Amino acid sequence: MSGQGEEKLLGDFVKGRFLFLEDFCQRNGLDVAGTNRAVQAEALRLAEDPARQAFFRDQVFNGPVLATTLYPEWVDRILLQALSNILKGPGAPLHTTSSKVSCIPFEAGRFNARRQAASVFRPFFQGKTPENWLTHGFFMVLRRCYGDGFAGKGKVVEVGPNHYQVHIDNDGVPQASRMECSTGVGYIYEGLLLTGAKDPLVTHTQCRSESPGPDRVCIYDVTWK
Numbered sequence: 451m452s453g454q455g456e457e458k459l460l461g462d463f464v465k466g467r468f469l470f471l472e473d474f475c476q477r478n479g480l481d482v483a484g485t486n487r488a489v490q491a492e493a494l495r496l497a498e499d500p501a502r503q504a505f506f507r508d509q510v511f512n513g514p515v516l517a518t519t520l521y522p523e524w525v526d527r528i529l530l531q532a533l534s535n536i537l538k539g540p541g542a543p544l545h546t547t548s549s550k551v552s553c554i555p556f557e558a559g560r561f562n563a564r565r566q567a568a569s570v571f572r573p574f575f576q577g578k579t580p581e582n583w584l585t586h587g588f589f590m591v592l593r594r595c596y597g598d599g600f601a602g603k604g605k606v607v608e609v610g611p612n613h614y615q616v617h618i619d620n621d622g623v624p625q626a627s628r629m630e631c632s633t634g635v636g637y638i639y640e641g642l643l644l645t646g647a648k649d650p651l652v653t654h655t656q657c658r659s660e661s662p663g664p665d666r667v668c669i670y671d672v673t674w675k
């Protein structure tokens with residue numbers, strides 16, 4: 451990590467969407483190249499605007515997707531929706547408020563936690579207990595992806611043994627959406643599993659990601675055995 455300084459790694463999530471697609475195809479016996487083409491065509495259809503379509507073609511599908519690249523907020527939103535439409539069908543749910551109910555954004559969040567725990571964010575996961583990961587490691591990930599200002603406004607409240615509430619303040623975060631929150635449910639769920647939690651349950655009890663403000667705090671209730 452040395453030498454990377456304060457660089458944010460938000461682009462790593464976008465990179466992770468394509469690796470998720472590849473992994474999903476391999477696990478479900480789908481043709482990777484053909485499915486990838488279908489997702490790209492669906493993203494272009496959803497993008498509608500010619501400038502956005504050109505951006506997808508030049509900077510996302512054909513340009514290098516770097517961990518440190520900062521993408522406009524609509525890129526991940528359109529990608530997640532395109533993935534869901536192609537992998538699960540157009541009517542598939544795009545959000546979930548519980549780790550008991552899956553959807554593509556939730557699975558994409560889980561996948562990124564597994565992948566990042568073994569690569570870019572390994573130090574934030576390795577050797578951590580679930581408590582330690584939730585209260586420190588997870589916030590280190592938020593710091594590296596969204597910056598100190600964003601992570602600094604979040605907090606974890608201890609409710610009881612193996613029971614916490616994670617508060618995330620979306621103030622000033624244009625990409626916040628119920629879909630991104632669903633990737634968060636998946637990320638926290640998988641992060642807990644990776645650090646040894648048994649039967650974790652993540653419930654997104656309060657979602658204000660799409661509220662106009664000023665209060666845009668999202669709350670995740672987290673338990674395990």
Ligand SMILES: [Zn+2]
Pocket residue numbers: 627628631654656657658659668669
């Ligand atoms: Zn939310």
